[in-house]
Amino acid sequence: MILLSVGTQFPFDRLVRLVDDWAFAQGRTDVMAQVGPSKLHVRAVKPFGLVSPSEFRDLQASAQVTISHAGMGSILTALECGKPIIVMPRDHQRGEHRNDHQVATARKLEHTPGVYVAWDDAQLLDYLGRLHELAGATGASAKAPEAFTLQLKSFIRTG
Amino acid sequence: MRERQLPQAPAVRPRRVLLVASAGGHWIQLCRLSPAVEDEDALYVTTLDGARTPSGERPVAVVRDASRSDPLSFVQLIAQLVGIFARFRPEVVITTGAAPGLMALMLGRILGARTVWIDSVANCERLSLSGRLAKGWASLRLTQWPEVAENTPQLDYYGSVL
Numbered sequence: 453m454i455l456l457s458v459g460t461q462f463p464f465d466r467l468v469r470l471v472d473d474w475a476f477a478q479g480r481t482d483v484m485a486q487v488g489p490s491k492l493h494v495r496a497v498k499p500f501g502l503v504s505p506s507e508f509r510d511l512q513a514s515a516q517v518t519i520s521h522a523g524m525g526s527i528l529t530a531l532e533c534g535k536p537i538i539v540m541p542r543d544h545q546r547g548e549h550r551n552d553h554q555v556a557t558a559r560k561l562e563h564t565p566g567v568y569v570a571w572d573d574a575q576l577l578d579y580l581g582r583l584h585e586l587a588g589a590t591g592a593s594a595k596a597p598e599a600f601t602l603q604l605k606s607f608i609r610t611g
Numbered sequence: 612m613r614e615r616q617l618p619q620a621p622a623v624r625p626r627r628v629l630l631v632a633s634a635g636g637h638w639i640q641l642c643r644l645s646p647a648v649e650d651e652d653a654l655y656v657t658t659l660d661g662a663r664t665p666s667g668e669r670p671v672a673v674v675r676d677a678s679r680s681d682p683l684s685f686v687q688l689i690a691q692l693v694g695i696f697a698r699f700r701p702e703v704v705i706t707t708g709a710a711p712g713l714m715a716l717m718l719g720r721i722l723g724a725r726t727v728w729i730d731s732v733a734n735c736e737r738l739s740l741s742g743r744l745a746k747g748w749a750s751l752r753l754t755q756w757p758e759v760a761e762n763t764p765q766l767d768y769y770g771s772v773l
């Protein structure tokens with residue numbers, strides 16, 4: 453199963469259309485899609501409604517790969533599950549988000565193992581064409597580095 | 612003969628810590644910081660039903676999400692938060708954002724709690740709007756990017772949750 457996720461806040465029809473066209477052309481019927489508040493008509497991907505955070509996590513854990521906007525939720529969950537994630541940042545110029553912070557996030561994370569940033573349509577299709585080559589992060593943890601949590605703990609205790 | 616009492620280690624009283632984050636990335640970042648409160652009396656707050664804390668056994672309260680486009684949502688959110696504060700009386704409020712976290716931070720500050728704003732790791736070039744608004748309300752304000760901390764006053768860097 454492949455999971456497509458664009459979050460719940462805004463539509464991201466450019467990404468949904470690309471993945472849907474690809475899935476249709478490939479005859480793939482195993483793409484689950486969280487398409488957000490979108491009115492786009494899809495042919496191959498299977499949209500689903502709002503699911504709870506833990507259900508979403510379970511979906512991502514069982515997916516072979518997640519294709520997503522550059523939202524931290526999907527990216528962090530993919531890293532924690534050790535699953536690869538293809539990330540296409542929302543483009544502010546095209547009205548896909550309020551600002552360009554997803555582009556900045558993608559730039560910062562593009563060398564993180566397990567994260568595959570698609571900067572344009574062609575790159576996305578290239579990743580989709582070689583899904584079996586994409587690998588997830590190894591040795592991932594669901595906890596922040598100890599240096600961070602220890603400092604926070606000491607702040608809590610020294611009040 | 613009377614038994615000698617062993618000298619007791621100074622009792623470390625658990626602190627009441629309220630942890631607030633909107634569902635999604637903010638929530639996951641907050642959960643990654645959960646080791647910081649493993650010895651505390653922690654209450655988590657988020658905006659969607661069905662969220663589990665990492666240990667799975669900490670209580671999670673749900674409040675409605677609020678956004679700038681819907682002013683009434685803030686009134687409802689603040690009413691819910693006031694209820695939570697009245698019951699739990701947090702000594703420390705920690706949030707990773709977004710709007711509901713900022714509201715909890717402000718309320719905490721007014722009610723005498725120590726408050727921590729942790730800006731999302733997604734904001735790698737400048738602080739979020741909420742993070743900028745948190746200035747003056749947060750006892751401790753953190754960014755997850757050293758270069759952002761460098762040129763902003765009253766902003767600290769403890770590392771990144773990644």
